[in-house]
Amino acid sequence: MTTTESTTEVTAERYAEVQHFYARQMRLLDDRDFPAFAATFTEDGEFSHTPGHAVSTRAGIVAELHEFHRRFDGDPVVRRHWFDMIVLDPAPGGALTASFYAYAITVRPGGDQVVGPSCLVRDVLVREAGQLRNRSRHVTQDRLTF
Amino acid sequence: MTTTESTTEVTAERYAEVQHFYARQMRLLDDRDFPAFAATFTEDGEFSHTPGHAVSTRAGIVAELHEFHRRFDGDPVVRRHWFDMIVLDPAPGGALTASFYAYAITVRPGGDQVVGPSCLVRDVLVREAGQLRNRSRHVTQDRLTF
Amino acid sequence: MTTTESTTEVTAERYAEVQHFYARQMRLLDDRDFPAFAATFTEDGEFSHTPGHAVSTRAGIVAELHEFHRRFDGDPVVRRHWFDMIVLDPAPGGALTASFYAYAITVRPGGDQVVGPSCLVRDVLVREAGQLRNRSRHVTQDRLTF
Numbered sequence: 073m074t075t076t077e078s079t080t081e082v083t084a085e086r087y088a089e090v091q092h093f094y095a096r097q098m099r100l101l102d103d104r105d106f107p108a109f110a111a112t113f114t115e116d117g118e119f120s121h122t123p124g125h126a127v128s129t130r131a132g133i134v135a136e137l138h139e140f141h142r143r144f145d146g147d148p149v150v151r152r153h154w155f156d157m158i159v160l161d162p163a164p165g166g167a168l169t170a171s172f173y174a175y176a177i178t179v180r181p182g183g184d185q186v187v188g189p190s191c192l193v194r195d196v197l198v199r200e201a202g203q204l205r206n207r208s209r210h211v212t213q214d215r216l217t218f
Numbered sequence: 219m220t221t222t223e224s225t226t227e228v229t230a231e232r233y234a235e236v237q238h239f240y241a242r243q244m245r246l247l248d249d250r251d252f253p254a255f256a257a258t259f260t261e262d263g264e265f266s267h268t269p270g271h272a273v274s275t276r277a278g279i280v281a282e283l284h285e286f287h288r289r290f291d292g293d294p295v296v297r298r299h300w301f302d303m304i305v306l307d308p309a310p311g312g313a314l315t316a317s318f319y320a321y322a323i324t325v326r327p328g329g330d331q332v333v334g335p336s337c338l339v340r341d342v343l344v345r346e347a348g349q350l351r352n353r354s355r356h357v358t359q360d361r362l363t364f
Numbered sequence: 365m366t367t368t369e370s371t372t373e374v375t376a377e378r379y380a381e382v383q384h385f386y387a388r389q390m391r392l393l394d395d396r397d398f399p400a401f402a403a404t405f406t407e408d409g410e411f412s413h414t415p416g417h418a419v420s421t422r423a424g425i426v427a428e429l430h431e432f433h434r435r436f437d438g439d440p441v442v443r444r445h446w447f448d449m450i451v452l453d454p455a456p457g458g459a460l461t462a463s464f465y466a467y468a469i470t471v472r473p474g475g476d477q478v479v480g481p482s483c484l485v486r487d488v489l490v491r492e493a494g495q496l497r498n499r500s501r502h503v504t505q506d507r508l509t510f
């Protein structure tokens with residue numbers, strides 16, 4: 073990411089790149105490949121996906137995700153995270169801030185399907201070795217904002 | 219938007235630009251910043267978002283949105299508009315017609331969440347001072363089309 | 365699609381093009397223009413959209429869609445297919461593999477609205493005469509994967 077780009081508006085090319093990055097990233101989470109998901113963050117990345125569960129570092133993210141998914145032990149589910157309405161803004165040092173809407177669809181045997189809580193997600197994205205990575209992600213559930 | 223572009227197919231660059239424009243635009247609406255939302259329309263813009271509520275001009279859009287949101291007085295909600303499956307076509311004079319699917323997720327305290335009526339939205343987009351703007355938006359609720 | 369591109373990563377331009385292609389393609393299906401939908405596949409295209417309903421060739425796709433939609437005879441519905449979180453990868457010979465999340469919203473008179481089964485879709489896309497086309501589409505309903 074050049075200095076020039078970081079000080080100007082976000083290009084359409086960057087916009088599509090971020091969409092694609094998110095699609096790959098969340099597929100890893102939905103497939104429960106936690107180390108690969110954590111590798112989409114910087115080594116010291118911050119991740120706060122549900123109240124009281126803020127962690128940092130890739131190792132911390134992996135541990136948190138293992139802990140979080142224990143709720144599904146004995147409760148087979150398929151989860152699908154959907155993102156939409158991504159707003160990108162340049163941030164200092166060539167970073168990008170992203171904010172967008174999200175929910176997870178949770179599917180259980182027999183066809184029970186729940187469209188999970190509507191969330192607002194705020195990311196800081198940076199580029200390392202040519203790849204986008206999350207320096208941080210903070211998820212806010214709309215139902216908890218009242 | 220050059221004359222050449224307006225007479226050829228819509229570029230991928232334009233497609234991403236429109237997605238980003240919509241994400242910023244609807245965040246303004248969901249944040250209830252009605253003047254800023256209205257400023258994403260041309261000064262004489264047309265806005266018809268619900269049956270019997272067609273208005274025009276930015277001032278008219280702001281007034282309509284204040285009126286519409288009175289239904290939420292004493293009923294705290296978070297609303298999140300999602301758009302998907304955007305189809306763009308060039309229109310005369312460098313304009314674009316856009317049509318796409320939309321719904322609003324409405325969240326209330328305690329976690330009650332409703333995925334609002336499925337809609338088809340038809341926009342005419344123009345460029346003013348380098349920025350995309352809505353010359354018009356017409357929203358049709360699918361449930362009212364039978 | 366040049367040989368160079370097919371052997372490197374998917375560009376942002378290609379990503380937006382695929383999104384737009386899907387938006388046009390599924391509008392045709394939702395509008396029940398089955399021949400036009402089938403024409404977004406290659407002549408020998410494969411289409412498996414629901415268990416036990418794998419067909420091939422454009423004529424086969426049209427026949428299958430007529431058969432499938434008979435369930436809606438006497439049951440007026442509007443259907444809206446939503447796609448999200450598209451992952452693209454280059455495939456041999458300039459093709460692309462795409463996988464993404466999908467559901468259909470089904471709306472009936474009176475406002476009954478169902479967000480249909482969460483699906484994972486796997487496509488192979490090729491370019492013919494400058495246009496993207498599906499060589500194949502395989503849809504898996506998450507509820508049937510347990």
